[in-house]
Amino acid sequence: PxxxxxxxxxxxxxxxxxxxxxxxxxxxxxxxxxxxxxxxxxxxxxxSPKAEYRCTMEMWEFIGKVAVALFIARIGWSLLKGVFGSFLAAAIRLNIDVKKTGEWAVVTGATDGIGRAYAFELARLGLKVVLVSRNPFKLQNVAAEINSKYGVDTKIIDVDFTKEDIYERLESEVGKLDVGVLVNNVGMSYDFPEYFTDISDCQEMCDRLINCNIKSLTHMTRIVLPGMVERKRGVIMNLSSLSSIIPAPLLAVYGATKAYVQSFSVSLAAEIASKGVTVQCVMPGFVVSNMSRIRRPTLMAPTPTAYVKSTLRTVGIEKCTAGYFMHKIQVYFIEVAKMHFPGWILTHIVFSQLKAFRTRGHKKKEKEAKTE
Structure with missing residues (x-):
């Protein structure tokens, strides 16, 4: 030949x-x-066979170089998008100015953590704030502090989102307001990670999780969205979690509720994009809060205020965001791991970590029982 x-x-x-x-x-x-x-x-x-072998090796070398180049380009592009969304877009005013979306902001779960930080930051930007949570005393304190610090009007509504008979009242008090921003922040999790079959009062626990994490944002959106569409302006921010994009063994119901938030947000955003209303899914990692039990801020776990300031810079830029730059890096590496490694590896890592948290939770519970 x-x-x-x-x-x-x-x-x-x-x-x-x-x-x-x-x-x-x-x-x-x-x-x-x-x-x-x-x-x-x-x-x-x-x-000759030698020439053919050399040609084959050169071909695979070329393919390898292309693959490495594409991988590096992907890393660079993801980093560039993260920097742009977190810093540059707001600097050149490409993000949405929430002050122009309406007169009022409605924040659920507004007395602690990220919800409280959203309420204060939106008030600082000049919006009147409706504070919705279950504890009337905490609501009064937050409202008084906002009034004192920023001089804006506030309205408090004390409801328990684990219940189902609250939405008629919410609709009567919120439905007619010029709401420009809705922050669906309220949520709950397990006391500590646990096997689904070992959850005490499992039916009640599941109902509470579904009511608080799923029905709350669905019905609050149902109440507020028609007015936004009519006025052709508005922003809805739905708080999900990084657990929505990774397996969450021992937090199965919680992880599933947060996956619902992401799916609902992305789909609704596509539905109403042409109507002048923006829907953003926010997926925070750990922040300093009562739920996370983290008391001091770190590079990977910022204060709620720092997290919210960072997230608001991405409104109108990122439809689904981790908000905080270091959390975006976490999301990137999770996505890389899901693409390049078998799924069981990531599941095993998360499972091992949550087992350790479960052990600690049981020890703490036993210690408290002995003290009582």
Whole structure:
């Protein structure tokens, strides 16, 4: 077999070779010779196993270089998007100015953690704030502090989102307001990670989780969205969690409720994008809060105020965001792990961590029981 090049294209041709003693196989060609083939533009390349092996290795080397280049480009692009969304977009005012969306902001779960930080930051920006939570005393304290600090009007509504008979009241008090921003922040989790079959009062616990984490944002959106669509302006921010994009063994129901938040937000955002209303899914990692039981801020666990300031810079830029730059890096590495490693590896890592938290939770519970 011989390789021939014609017009820049290399082809393999089979010739009948008649070898004679003392002469090279390549010199006796029948039915034609090299000169005849050269006259029609064919250039011979002698084929050999070594040359073919070298060609194959060069091909795989090229493919490897392309794969590495694409991987590096992906990392660079993700980093660029993170920097742009977290810092540059707001600096050049590409994000949405929430002050122009309406007169009022409604924040659920407004007395602690991220919800409280949203209430204060939106008040600082000049919006009147409806504070919704279950503890009337905490609500009064937060409202008084906002009034004192920023001089904006507040309205408090004390309801328990684990109940189902609260939405008629909410609709009567919120439905007619010029609501520009809705922050669906209220949520709850397990006391500590636990096997689904070992959850005490499992039915009641599941109902509470579903009511608080799923029905709350669904019905609050139902109440507020028609007015936003009518006015052709508004922002809805739904608080999910990083647990919505990873397996959450021992937090199965909680993780599922947060996955609902993400799916609902992304789908609704597409539905109403043409109506002037923005829907954003926010997926925080750990922050300093009662729920996380983290007391001091770190690089990976900021204060609620720092987290909210960072997240508000992404409104209108990122439809689904981790909000805080270091949390975005966490999301990126989670996505890389899901793409390049078997799913059981990530599940095993998370499962092992949550088992440790479960053990600590049981020890604490036993200690408290002995104290009582």
């Amino acid at each position: 011989l390789l021939c090049e014609c017009g820049g294209v290399v082809v393999r041709v089979r010739l009948v070779v008649a070898a004679t003693q003392g002469e090279s196989d390549s010199k006796q060609l029948s039915p034609c010779n090299r000169n005849d083939l050269a006259s029609v533009g064919l250039k011979f390349v002698i084929h």
